[in-house]
Amino acid sequence: MKFLCVLCVLCGSSFFAAGLEREAFTITKYDLEVRLDPDQQRLGARGKVTLRNDSSQPQKIATLQISSSLNWRSIQVDGKPVPYVSQPYTSDIDHTGALSEAIITLPAEIKPKDSVELEIGYEGVIPLDTTRLTRVGVPPDIARHSSWDQIHPSFTAVRGAGYVAFYPITTESADFSEGNSLFEVVDRWKAREAASEFKLVLTLQDSSSRRTPTLLCGADAGGSSVGAGADAGKERRLQVECSWNPLATVTPAFAMAEYVDESKGPLKLFSLPGHEAGAAAYSNALDPATKFVTGWFGPPSAPIVIADFADPNSAPFESGTLLIASMAAQDSKLAGINLVHELVHSTLPSSRPWVYEGLAHFAEAIYREQQGGRQAALDFLGLHRSAFLDSEKEVSATLQKGVGEKGAAQRNMGQPLATTFDETYYRSKAAYVWWMLRDMVGDDALKQAIRQYRAADDNNKDSKYVEHLIEAAAKRDLDWFFDDWVYQDRGLPDLRVQSVHPWKTEKDVQFITVTLENLGIAGAEVPFTIMFEGGEITKRMEVRARSTATTRVELGGVPKKIVINDGSVPESDLTNNVFMIPPP
Numbered sequence: 001m002k003f004l005c006v007l008c009v010l011c012g013s014s015f016f017a018a019g020l021e022r023e024a025f026t027i028t029k030y031d032l033e034v035r036l037d038p039d040q041q042r043l044g045a046r047g048k049v050t051l052r053n054d055s056s057q058p059q060k061i062a063t064l065q066i067s068s069s070l071n072w073r074s075i076q077v078d079g080k081p082v083p084y085v086s087q088p089y090t091s092d093i094d095h096t097g098a099l100s101e102a103i104i105t106l107p108a109e110i111k112p113k114d115s116v117e118l119e120i121g122y123e124g125v126i127p128l129d130t131t132r133l134t135r136v137g138v139p140p141d142i143a144r145h146s147s148w149d150q151i152h153p154s155f156t157a158v159r160g161a162g163y164v165a166f167y168p169i170t171t172e173s174a175d176f177s178e179g180n181s182l183f184e185v186v187d188r189w190k191a192r193e194a195a196s197e198f199k200l201v202l203t204l205q206d207s208s209s210r211r212t213p214t215l216l217c218g219a220d221a222g223g224s225s226v227g228a229g230a231d232a233g234k235e236r237r238l239q240v241e242c243s244w245n246p247l248a249t250v251t252p253a254f255a256m257a258e259y260v261d262e263s264k265g266p267l268k269l270f271s272l273p274g275h276e277a278g279a280a281a282y283s284n285a286l287d288p289a290t291k292f293v294t295g296w297f298g299p300p301s302a303p304i305v306i307a308d309f310a311d312p313n314s315a316p317f318e319s320g321t322l323l324i325a326s327m328a329a330q331d332s333k334l335a336g337i338n339l340v341h342e343l344v345h346s347t348l349p350s351s352r353p354w355v356y357e358g359l360a361h362f363a364e365a366i367y368r369e370q371q372g373g374r375q376a377a378l379d380f381l382g383l384h385r386s387a388f389l390d391s392e393k394e395v396s397a398t399l400q401k402g403v404g405e406k407g408a409a410q411r412n413m414g415q416p417l418a419t420t421f422d423e424t425y426y427r428s429k430a431a432y433v434w435w436m437l438r439d440m441v442g443d444d445a446l447k448q449a450i451r452q453y454r455a456a457d458d459n460n461k462d463s464k465y466v467e468h469l470i471e472a473a474a475k476r477d478l479d480w481f482f483d484d485w486v487y488q489d490r491g492l493p494d495l496r497v498q499s500v501h502p503w504k505t506e507k508d509v510q511f512i513t514v515t516l517e518n519l520g521i522a523g524a525e526v527p528f529t530i531m532f533e534g535g536e537i538t539k540r541m542e543v544r545a546r547s548t549a550t551t552r553v554e555l556g557g558v559p560k561k562i563v564i565n566d567g568s569v570p571e572s573d574l575t576n577n578v579f580m581i582p583p584p
C-alpha cells in the first residue's frame with residue numbers, strides 16, 4: 001500500500017510538473033478563520049482566498065501550498081467541490097522543509113488579470129520542527145533557537161510564510177543549501193503579496209482547566225488585536241481578529257501564552273511570570289522613547305505589541321507593529337531601542353519597505369546618538385554594514401566592468417532600494433541612506449519632510465515623492481543622490497584623496513587645497529577630517545560618481561593627515577581612506 005502511494009505521488013508529480021506554473025496566481029485576498037487546539041498542537045482553518053492570474057496565459061490549474069504537517073480537507077468554487085490532487089512538495093520555505101501542495105483543476109480557465117475565489121479547509125499539527133536547518137548541518141540545539149515556531153500547551157508562537165505556511169501560498173521550491181535561493185523565493189513572494197488584503201480570525205476553544213492564556217497577533221494601523229477572553233464555565237473561548245490591508249512587509253504571526261498584561265498607553269506589553277525586571281525595563285523606557293519618536297516623527301497613533309518568549313535564547317521576531325523578544329534579561333538600552341523602532345512603525349505607516357523599516361532602523365541609530373554621541377551611533381549603524389557589504393561590493397565590481405545596470409540586474413545582482421523586498425536592503429542599507437540624507441540636509445529639514453509624509457501619497461503617481469518632500473524642505477537638489485542610492489542600485493562609492501596642496505598666504509595663514517576622488521558609481525557627500533599641528537577640522541564634500549571635487553580649507557597649523565569618511569557613508573573599500581601629507 002505504501003509502495004502504491006509512493007507510486008501515485010511520483011506519477012502525480014511527473015504528470016503535473018510538466019506544465020505547472022506555481023507562481024502564475026497571486027493571492028490577493030485572505031479571509032481565514034483559524035481554530036487552535038494547543039493540547040493537541042492542532043490547527044484547523046477554513047475560509048476564502050482570492051487568486052488573481054498574474055501570468056500572461058489563461059490558467060486552468062492552480063496550486064496552493066501549506067505546511068507539510070497540515071492536510072487539505074476541502075477546496076470549493078461557488079459552493080461546489082473542485083477536483084484536486086494533494087502531493088508533498090520539497091521546499092525550505094517551510095520549517096518542515098516541505099509543503100502539502102494541492103494541484104487544483106479549476107471549473108473554468110482564468111484569463112490573465114482575472115480572479116477566482118476559492119473556499120478552502122485544511123487542518124493538522126504545528127509541532128517544533130527544525131528539519132530545514134538540521135538537514136544543512138545546523139546543530140539541533142542552535143536550530144531550535146531560530147526555528148522556534150510551534151503550537152504548544154505552554155507556549156505558542158507561529159510565524160507565516162518563510163517560516164510556517166499556516167496559510168496557503170503559491171511558490172516555486174526554495175532551497176536553503178543553494179546560495180540565496182530561499183531568500184529569493186521568499187522576497188519574490190513578499191513582493192507579489194505586498195498589496196494583498198489579509199484577515200485572520202483566531203479562536204481558542206477548549207475545556208482546559210489551566211489559566212486563561214492571552215492570544216495575540218500583530219495589529220494593523222486600525223486597532224488592537226489582543227484577546228484575553230473570559231472563562232465561560234468549563235468551556236473557554238478566546239478570539240482575536242487581525243487584519244492587514246495592505247499586507248506590505250508584514251508576515252502574519254500569532255502567539256499565545258499565560259502572559260502577564262502590563263500594557264500602558266500605546267504599548268501592549270505581555271511578559272511571562274519571572275521576567276518582571278525585563279518587562280519593567282520596557283515600561284520604564286516607554287516615556288523617553290515616546291518623547292524622542294514624537295519629536296522626530298510625530299506622535300504614535302496605533303498600539304504596538306511587544307510579547308515575551310518562553311525560551312530566552314529564541315531569536316527575536318519583528319513584523320509590523322508586533323515584536324516578540326525575550327524579557328528574561330533586564331536590558332534597558334535594548335528595551336529603549338526596540339520601543340523606538342516599534343513606535344516609529346506606529347507613527348509612520350508606509351507600504352514602501354525602505355521607508356517603513358529604513359526609518360525605524362535609522363531612528364534606532366539617532367536614539368543611540370542622543371544617548372552616546374555620534375560615534376556610538378555610527379558604531380551601532382556599523383552592525384548593519386556587513387549585511388549588504390558583500391553583495392554591494394559585487395554590484396560595484398560588476399558595474400565597473402561596464403555591464404551597465406541592466407546587465408547587473410540580469411545577473412540578479414543588487415536591488416534598487418525603492419522597490420526591494422530584500423531585508424538586508426530595506427533594513428540595513430536603507431538605515432544608512434536615511435542617515436546620509438540627514439547628514440546632508442540637517443535635522444530640521446528631514447524632520448519637516450518626514451512629518452509631511454503620507455503613506456497614501458507615496459504611490460506610483462509620483463515615484464519621486466520622498467525625494468520631492470526632502471528637496472522642498474531642504475531647498476537642495478537631491479536627484480543625483482536618489483538616483484544612485486534609491487532608484488537604482490549602483491553599488492557603493494569608493495573615496496580617496498587624489499591630491500593635496502598645502503600653502504600659506506603672504507600674511508602666513510595656513511591653507512590646504514584638497515581634491516577627493518570617488519572611484520565608485522554611486523555619489524556621496526562625505527565628511528573628511530584634516531589633522532594639523534594643534535588641532536583638526538572636519539568638512540564635508542559632495543563627490544559624484546567617478547568624479548573629483550576640490551575645496552580649500554583654512555587651518556590653524558601645518559597639515560599632517562586627512563581621514564575621509566567617519567563611517568557614515570558605506571564604501572566598498574576603506575583601505576584607501578587615510579592620506580598622510582608629506583612635511584613641507
Ligand SMILES: [Zn+2]
Nearest residue numbers: 318341357360
Ligand atoms: Zn520594523
